[in-house]
Amino acid sequence: MEPGGDSNRTLTQLRRGALPHCVLAVLADGERYGFELIGVLAEARGLAISEGTIYPLLSRLRREGLVETSWQESDSGPPRRYYRLTADGERALANFREDWQGYRDTVDELLGTGGRG
Amino acid sequence: MMATGQELVDGYLQRLAAATADLPPDVRDDLLTDVRTHLLEAQERAASDVEVRAALDRLGSRRGDRRGSPRSRGPGGGRSVDGAPTSRWDRLDGTAPGRAAPAGPHRPRRRRAGPRRDARERTTSSLGYDVTALLTLLFGAVALTVVLGFVGTSSAGSSASACCGRRAPGPSGRRRSARWCGRAVSLPLLPRARRRAGVHLGVRGDRRRGERDGTVQTYVEPGSAIAEQCTGFAMPLWLGIPVLIVTIVAAADRGVGAAATRRRPPRRAVTERQSLIRSRRAP
Numbered sequence A: 001m002e003p004g005g006d007s008n009r010t011l012t013q014l015r016r017g018a019l020p021h022c023v024l025a026v027l028a029d030g031e032r033y034g035f036e037l038i039g040v041l042a043e044a045r046g047l048a049i050s051e052g053t054i055y056p057l058l059s060r061l062r063r064e065g066l067v068e069t070s071w072q073e074s075d076s077g078p079p080r081r082y083y084r085l086t087a088d089g090e091r092a093l094a095n096f097r098e099d100w101q102g103y104r105d106t107v108d109e110l111l112g113t114g115g116r117g
Numbered sequence B: 001m002m003a004t005g006q007e008l009v010d011g012y013l014q015r016l017a018a019a020t021a022d023l024p025p026d027v028r029d030d031l032l033t034d035v036r037t038h039l040l041e042a043q044e045r046a047a048s049d050v051e052v053r054a055a056l057d058r059l060g061s062r063r064g065d066r067r068g069s070p071r072s073r074g075p076g077g078g079r080s081v082d083g084a085p086t087s088r089w090d091r092l093d094g095t096a097p098g099r100a101a102p103a104g105p106h107r108p109r110r111r112r113a114g115p116r117r118d119a120r121e122r123t124t125s126s127l128g129y130d131v132t133a134l135l136t137l138l139f140g141a142v143a144l145t146v147v148l149g150f151v152g153t154s155s156a157g158s159s160a161s162a163c164c165g166r167r168a169p170g171p172s173g174r175r176r177s178a179r180w181c182g183r184a185v186s187l188p189l190l191p192r193a194r195r196r197a198g199v200h201l202g203v204r205g206d207r208r209r210g211e212r213d214g215t216v217q218t219y220v221e222p223g224s225a226i227a228e229q230c231t232g233f234a235m236p237l238w239l240g241i242p243v244l245i246v247t248i249v250a251a252a253d254r255g256v257g258a259a260a261t262r263r264r265p266p267r268r269a270v271t272e273r274q275s276l277i278r279s280r281r282a283p
Helices: A005-028 A034-043 A051-063 A087-111 B005-019 B025-045 B049-059 B063-068 B119-158 B160-164 B235-263 B267-281
Strands: A067-072 A080-085 B199-204 B207-212 B215-220 B228-232
Touching (some): A005 A051, A005 A067, A005 A080, A034 B025, A051 B049, A080 A087, A080 B025, B005 B025, B005 B049
Antiparallel strands (some): A067 A080, B207 B215
């Protein structure tokens, strides 16, 4: 095992679990089309996402009813599929925020990293 | 020939469509539509084919994997540091994380030096390779036949004297070549030729040595009894038959094998598809 392998695995699992809710959080600010959404997420340091990760995820969120889509013409390119939160998506995001804060506080407390930012 | 950005995108979408053939139709259509739209958008913004390539690379890779492991196998089926498949296609069909997923459009493979080739280029190259291999085989077989015939004929010639003695004039007084007279060597190894297929080698008769036409030479007495008649083989012809058979069999095998290879999906893709099917069946 390479040094730091456990740490990387933990981080990968955390990302995997949190990414759908990060997508929901970005969409909570307003509807976005795929290319734009990926641009926002790609700028978030630490998420380590790529286009190939996001589209299947969006497809799953749509099938779970957490987001909905609509096609809109674009002035500067092909028609775009816009994603927006549904009511279920907003509830799921609110629940996750609450759970995450509690989880983060607990972990921070155990790790002794609380208040360090 | 370097593929253009549009050709790369078309090839990518074709591979993606093939790699997701086992997904439910609605999921697959959604994914293909999303990726196609994304690539159109990327092409609109791209200033050059290099940027299109970069967009395709991002679609077919996971930066996290690259950071996590220097041995990351990249797109469409790479593995994370914990060894679990990290394909972007996982969980696409509700499968649990970590389960195998269908191969992505960019299956991991060893990169070769030089520009990437798209599917059409590979097909053309494959056909060219088949033709070249077949021609090489045929010419090689002919060359081998000639060489073997030459060697065999030389060997037979060296033992010609054991059978027929030195070149001697025939009954008609005309010199006959004895170089085919390799019966002592060749007959135990090769099937005996019928007279019609054999080559007349020479005759051994009552020899005389004396002056003839003003010079001293050995000659066969005209009208003497033929003590022995040697027959031999046209070795290139006879050796060519088995070589030709081997060539035809090899060429047929090559053609069938190549066709089967083209029809057979990559082993990895099959394995991953089977894993996906198993994961669907699992409760």
